[in-house]
Amino acid sequence: MKQVNYIIVGQGLAGSILALTFLKQNKSVLIIDDSSLSQASRIAAGLYNPVVFKRLVKSWLADELLPFMDEFYTDAEKLLDEKFYFKKKIVKPFAEEQERKLWEKKVNEEVGKYLSEIIYDDFLNDSIYNPLGVSEIKHGGNLNTGLFLNSFRNYFKQNNLMLEEKFDYTQIIFSNDKVNYKNIEADIIIFCEGYKTIDNPYFSWLPFKLTKGEIITVRIPDFNIDDEFVLNKGVFILPLGNHIYKVGATYEWTDLSEQITEKGKTELIDKLKKVIKLPFEIIDHEAGIRPTVIDRRPLIGLHPKHNSLGVFNGMGTKGVMLAPYFANQFVSFLENKSALNKEVDILRFIKSH
Numbered sequence: 001m002k003q004v005n006y007i008i009v010g011q012g013l014a015g016s017i018l019a020l021t022f023l024k025q026n027k028s029v030l031i032i033d034d035s036s037l038s039q040a041s042r043i044a045a046g047l048y049n050p051v052v053f054k055r056l057v058k059s060w061l062a063d064e065l066l067p068f069m070d071e072f073y074t075d076a077e078k079l080l081d082e083k084f085y086f087k088k089k090i091v092k093p094f095a096e097e098q099e100r101k102l103w104e105k106k107v108n109e110e111v112g113k114y115l116s117e118i119i120y121d122d123f124l125n126d127s128i129y130n131p132l133g134v135s136e137i138k139h140g141g142n143l144n145t146g147l148f149l150n151s152f153r154n155y156f157k158q159n160n161l162m163l164e165e166k167f168d169y170t171q172i173i174f175s176n177d178k179v180n181y182k183n184i185e186a187d188i189i190i191f192c193e194g195y196k197t198i199d200n201p202y203f204s205w206l207p208f209k210l211t212k213g214e215i216i217t218v219r220i221p222d223f224n225i226d227d228e229f230v231l232n233k234g235v236f237i238l239p240l241g242n243h244i245y246k247v248g249a250t251y252e253w254t255d256l257s258e259q260i261t262e263k264g265k266t267e268l269i270d271k272l273k274k275v276i277k278l279p280f281e282i283i284d285h286e287a288g289i290r291p292t293v294i295d296r297r298p299l300i301g302l303h304p305k306h307n308s309l310g311v312f313n314g315m316g317t318k319g320v321m322l323a324p325y326f327a328n329q330f331v332s333f334l335e336n337k338s339a340l341n342k343e344v345d346i347l348r349f350i351k352s353h
């Protein structure tokens with residue numbers, strides 16, 4: 001019988017980040033993952049941005065999340081000897097006069113620490129539609145999620161911390177204050193299954209409001225923006241090098257298959273054509289399901305009846321920013337009985353159970 005403190009089901013952003021946080025606290029973990037079940041974390045552009053574009057306000061907990069995220073990914077890069085975390089300027093060409101006026105007003109408010117005052121009226125004028133100038137969000141960037149997850153997977157496998165299979169819920173046996181899964185005994189099993197939690201018999205009552213997203217990868221031979229920038233105007237355009245760019249993303253609430261669609265592709269092409277003046281070709285097209293929740297807050301905590309089952313999920317559209325901070329909070333809650341933010345605690349939905 002193998003014994004660990006925690007079994008983690010799922011090695012997307014949530015499961016990987018939680019596992020590393022446990023390891024930092026000298027807790028033993030085993031991850032069980034069948035990566036074919038959801039590709040949300042792998043296809044995500046991994047952008048992080050402290051500002052909500054539409055209203056130009058700070059995104060939820062931005063001041064707390066950013067320094068935490070910075071330290072977490074920098075440490076992870078050292079541990080895994082790989083570079084996957086990048087700071088970038090998010091450049092926003094203004095679509096209308098009102099948008100620019102709002103920006104000029106907000107620069108002088110508290111959110112102004114994340115907004116650049118400089119407006120380059122002639123920024124990339126040969127390649128993008130830019131009649132009203134641009135400005136920049138400061139302290140944004142992206143995580144190369146594919147590289148991050150692969151590096152973690154190799155690390156977990158090399159250290160025998162990984163089981164590559166689909167988790168079988170019928171194999172859970174509760175015994176005293178422990179829980180057994182096949183030949184493994186753990187204190188707690190924590191489910192980090194992304195949107196697949198809707199099929200989990202213990203947590204399917206959680207009120208997800210899932211959002212499908214599609215993303216295209218394009219080659220723009222005559223476009224050469226520096227990879228320290230991300231462009232954002234209706235869609236984001238993230239440089240991957242060699243004139244290749246990721247462009248996304250769509251938001252869809254009714255078709256929740258992981259299949260790519262013509263509708264999604266057409267929407268992204270139309271939006272890209274409104275930003276870029278240059279010809280481009282599509283070289284890839286992907287789709288995934290974001291684990292979004294009715295109140296747009298994560299879903300974290302222990303099962304109301306089974307204290308040896310937990311969940312770390314609901315990272316929605318912002319897994320990169322949210323997961324490091326809340327993994328740390330969840331681990332402190334489990335290990336030191338410190339408080340869990342009530343806005344993320346699953347017990348806020350106890351009536352649905």
Ligand SMILES: Cc1cc2nc3c(=O)[nH]c(=O)nc-3n(C[C@H](O)[C@H](O)[C@H](O)COP(=O)(O)OP(=O)(O)OC[C@H]3O[C@@H](n4cnc5c(N)ncnc54)[C@H](O)[C@@H]3O)c2cc1C
Pocket residue numbers: 009010011012013014015032033034035036037038039040041042043044045046047048165166167168192193194195196197212213214215248249250287288289290291312313314315316317318319320321
């Ligand atoms: C198109 C798109 C663009 C996005 N862009 C961004 C972005 O720019 N920035 C950002 O922060 N976020 C972005 N997101 C959101 C981000 O992807 C999510 O917040 C994040 O991936 C959620 O991670 P997760 O680990 O909870 O879930 P998932 O990524 O779904 O991972 C769950 C893992 O568990 C495995 N699994 C599930 N069930 C089982 C089981 N029974 N047994 C074994 N394994 C199982 C799955 O195969 C998977 O490996 C985007 C999402 C999409 C779809």
